[in-house]
Amino acid sequence: MQSDAPSLLSIADDLVERGWSQQDAFLPPDLALALADECRARAAQGTLAPAAIGHRATVAVLESIRGDRIEWLEAGQSVACDRYLQIMETLRVALNRDLYLGLEEYECHFALYPPGAFYQKHLDRFHDDDCRTVSAIIYLNDGWLPEQGGALRLYPAGQASQDIAPLMNRFALFLSADMPHEVLPASRERLSLTGWFKRRAQT
Numbered sequence: 001m002q003s004d005a006p007s008l009l010s011i012a013d014d015l016v017e018r019g020w021s022q023q024d025a026f027l028p029p030d031l032a033l034a035l036a037d038e039c040r041a042r043a044a045q046g047t048l049a050p051a052a053i054g055h056r057a058t059v060a061v062l063e064s065i066r067g068d069r070i071e072w073l074e075a076g077q078s079v080a081c082d083r084y085l086q087i088m089e090t091l092r093v094a095l096n097r098d099l100y101l102g103l104e105e106y107e108c109h110f111a112l113y114p115p116g117a118f119y120q121k122h123l124d125r126f127h128d129d130d131c132r133t134v135s136a137i138i139y140l141n142d143g144w145l146p147e148q149g150g151a152l153r154l155y156p157a158g159q160a161s162q163d164i165a166p167l168m169n170r171f172a173l174f175l176s177a178d179m180p181h182e183v184l185p186a187s188r189e190r191l192s193l194t195g196w197f198k199r200r201a202q203t
C-alpha cells in the first residue's frame, strides 16, 4: 500500500475532524481471510490467553470487565502477519507525515470474544503510560449480521455515540486518549486484530 493511498488520506482527515475513522474493505481480501484463519488456528491451538486489564503493578484478569482472549503478534510469525505489520508501518508513516503525531511504535494482538463476552466502557490509555495514541482494529468476521451484536460503541465528545459492527475486513481507528468505547456482547464468536500506534513516553 502506498502512503498516499486514498484510504490513508481519509483516515488522517477523519481523525482530525471527528477523532475516529471507519474504512471498509481495507485490506486485500485474501489477507483479511488469511488473518481470520490464523486467529482461528491460534484459538484452536490454545495459544490465546484471557486478556488482562491494567498496566504494570495493577494487571488483573476480570471477566466482568473484559471477556476476550488475546495473543500478541510478533514479526516473523507468518506471512499474513508480516504483510499486516507492513501495512501498519505504511500507515504509521502516513499519520506522522499528515498529523505530526510522532508515532514511533506499533503493537497488536489477535482477540477472540466468545459468545456473550464484552469489554466494558474504557479508555485505551493507561494512567501510568500515555504512549498509546491511535487505536486501530481490523475485524475478521465473515457474514456478520446486525442482530448478532458485538459492535464497537464509540463515545466521541459532544457527538452521538457511534456503533461499528465487526464486519470482515472493516478497519476502525480512533484517538486513544480521548475516545471512551466499549465492546457489546455478541451471539457468536468475534475475531479481530487490535493494535496501537504509540508515541515516545513523555517524561
Ligand code: OGA
Residues within 6 Å of the ligand: 111, 119, 124, 137, 151, 152, 181, 182, 183, 192, 194
Ligand atoms: C480493546 C478494545 C475494541 C474492539 O481491545 O481495547 O477496545 O472492537 N477493542 O475489539
Ligand code: MN
Residues within 6 Å of the ligand: 122, 123, 124, 181
Ligand atoms: Mn479499547
